[in-house]
Amino acid sequence: MLVALFRFLSIFSLPVLHAIGASLGWLVYMASGSYRRRLQENISRAGFAADTSSAVREAGRNIMELPFIWCADPERVLRTATVENWELVQAALDARKGVILLTPHLGCFEIIAQAIAARTRLTALYRPPRKAALKPLIEGARARDNLILAPANLSGVRTMAKALKKGEAIGLLPDQVPQEGEGVWARFFGKPAYTMTLSAKLHTMTGAPLILTYAERLPHGRGYVVRFVAFDEVLGEDATQQAEAINAAMEKLIARKPAQYFWSYNRYKIPQGVAAPVTSVVSTDTAKERT
Template sequence: MSQCKFQRAFLHPRYWLTWFGLGLLWLLVQLPYPAIRVLGSRLGSASRHFLKRRESIARRNLELCFPNDTPAQREKLIKENFKAIGMALLETGIAWFWPDERVRKWFDVEGLENLKEVQAQNRGVMVIGVHFMSLELGGRVMGLCQPMMATYRPHNNLLMEWVQTRGRLRSNKAMISRNNLRGLVSALKKGEAVWFAPDQDYGRKGSSFAPFFAVENVATTNGTFVISRLSGAPMLTVTMIRKADNSGYRLFISPELKNYPQDETEAAAYINKVIEKEIMRAPEQYLWVHRRFKTRPVGESSLYK
């Protein structure tokens, strides 16, 4: 599990640019939230000029997932998606630097009783997450409602690893490397709630191909299935979206997921349907710039050519 320890080496000149960026982010999130919202949207819109490759990936993902949408509908979604990208940067600063009382003013929760009902039975629970742009802030908000653990990929920059871990542990218990299967299962068996996001392409190894929106064969991690079998933990989803009326955020916690299949491929299709439903709460806020369909079945050509 990730530890949160400052090192004197972080003062070395190699980290000065990182410190400058973190200082600027801290300064920006001291603004009133409405100003942060405007600034984030404008930064995101401006970033389209520098993130052309990511824009093309988002456009292709939307073409594949929603083939019946018109080009105009997809372009509108991409426009809003890039505004969400800009907000994601500032929401990360909010998650890491805002005090609890300020964060609490800007969110409400729907379904907290669903999580408490499962945990009241002294059972661990696997919390299925989705990569919305507000994910970092969503973790902070979830921790204020019910502290939990989360799987993650350690940052290559040691200073950023310290900062993000320190920020994430402001309201949560621990971070577990996504490669630490034993630690994850152990935490669930001890009754902990552990966040896990199975909605990205982690490659062919350890994956099954299952439908996702209109794409028939999508590499879907078997991690959810393996963890479920080893731990026996029930599952539910937690998703946070930004409200359209600029009044903050809403955290959605679903009832316990039922009838989870006992076959890997069927389980992958099941969890993809769950993720689809969550994405449709606010599709413009989802991480469409990720190459979700880069891994193809043997013999199939890339969908991104």
């Protein structure tokens, strides 16, 4: 049923879907107190409260563009995306060291893998959805030529390490909350967030450079600009320093288009089995939320 609905919605143009999405964003924002509270808390903590109204609309557009991105003809989808600074990635590929592409929940992050796979082989870390009904939709939608999905487990990590050793590209969402044992507490917009350590480990292991990427959503459904940005932070030696350096890079990237960040994402939740950070006061609501 859900697959059929998404395929039906994919018929509509991007401007139509984004127009509907803007209204949907406000509907969800007004209807859900927990959603509204988390969005407000996260965007205010980051210092972008002035962008709240725009962020509400962009969140709705984020949802309504998924049928188009996932289910429309790939050539039709790629026609909406312009790529800038690809030479950063190509230089890394030419050096045969591989490249680690870090993509936060900023803009239309779902289109980035397609844009990259149209140019080179990409292995992307993938965490199966909790709801079984979503699995065939998401896995089928993300299946593309030149795009390999690596599960978020030891087997997937090995797959990504092998891709890097071959000089290929891999993709990670560094602001996705990892599971127990896969992260450390590191500051993100001033508050400890459980942060994955995998990208820094792979960089240390293989020497593959880190490159940031995001897809800016253009106004009025005009498409997207997929941008690649050099990673300029100093990683440091221990896992916490490395995680904080990557979070700092994410903060700078988000500051470019703060309204398009997914502020309702529960970035500060405490994963099951992970002790709360001892250096901060964690709210009751956050402490109750588990993966």
